[in-house]
Amino acid sequence: MTQGADPERAEARFHLFDTAIGPCGLAWNSAGLVQVQLPEASEAATESRLGRIAAASWSDALPPDISDCEARMRAYFDGAETDFADITLDLSRANDFTKRVYAELRKVGWGQTTSYGALAKKLGEPGAARAIGSAMGKNPWPLIVPCHRVLAASGKIGGFSAYGGRATKRHMLQLERADADGAAPMLPGLFD
Incomplete structure (x- = not known):
């Protein structure tokens, strides 16, 4: 539009x-x-x-x-524990399912992580992990709607659509002292 x-x-x-x-x-x-x-x-x-x-x-x-x-x-x-849960978002372009996903994810605070499957269960839709992954990939508010805190079921980093991809996600998690899988360093991200 x-x-x-x-x-x-x-x-x-x-x-x-x-x-x-x-x-x-x-x-x-x-x-x-x-x-x-x-x-x-x-x-x-x-x-x-x-x-x-x-x-x-x-x-x-x-x-x-x-x-x-x-x-x-x-x-x-700068490394300070920061909360964004009260920031007002323009959700007019999100469908009802996506609004619910983002609202639930905003409850996951600093240093905490969740998985696509756990979010799906909290929403009462245990088969919706892939749909949640799709919503994360389209998230227009990275950090405010903390999609970097969503991990794969195995506890691995999973994807991240911001510049730098998984390396950026890993660094954001490390900033929060919530490293996910401790894997070897990847390609440079925003923090490199």
């Missing part, structure tokens, strides 16, 4: 900010946070991806809740 076709998206704004791992970004509208962007290969790539996906325009004028989210993200990547 193009920016002009959706009034909520037409008002969307985004902002980039520096963190210990590189430039991150937030996109928002009047309904809440639209997207979180972890660093890409370069600041230009981060900005391009955030602006394109969120169909938003740049802004330095941050509403208080977005400014607070930015501060929490900076603190998180």
Whole structure:
């Protein structure tokens, strides 16, 4: 959908900010946070991806809740135990199942992990592990909806759709002191 076709998206704004791992970004509208962007290969790539996906325009004028989210993200990547469970999200593009998945996952706090199967059981849908994996792969709010805390049934890292993939996920878990499988180092991620 193009920016002009959706009034909520037409008002969307985004902002980039520096963190210990590189430039991150937030996109928002009047309904809440639209997207979180972890660093890409370069600041230009981060900005391009955030602006394109969120169909938003740049802004330095941050509403208080977005400014607070930015501060929490900076603190998180500096190693501080940080909670994002109260950040308001614009869930208008998520279906009911995905909304339930994200709500349940937001209960998994700092340093904790879960599995796709465990999330499915908590939702009362024990056969939905693959559907939960699909929802994680489309999560527009990595870190805020902590998909990095979801592991494979074996306890292995599993996938991660942010730049750097599994290596980035592993480093985020290590930052929280929740290393999953302790496997040998992989290709560089955001922290390398």
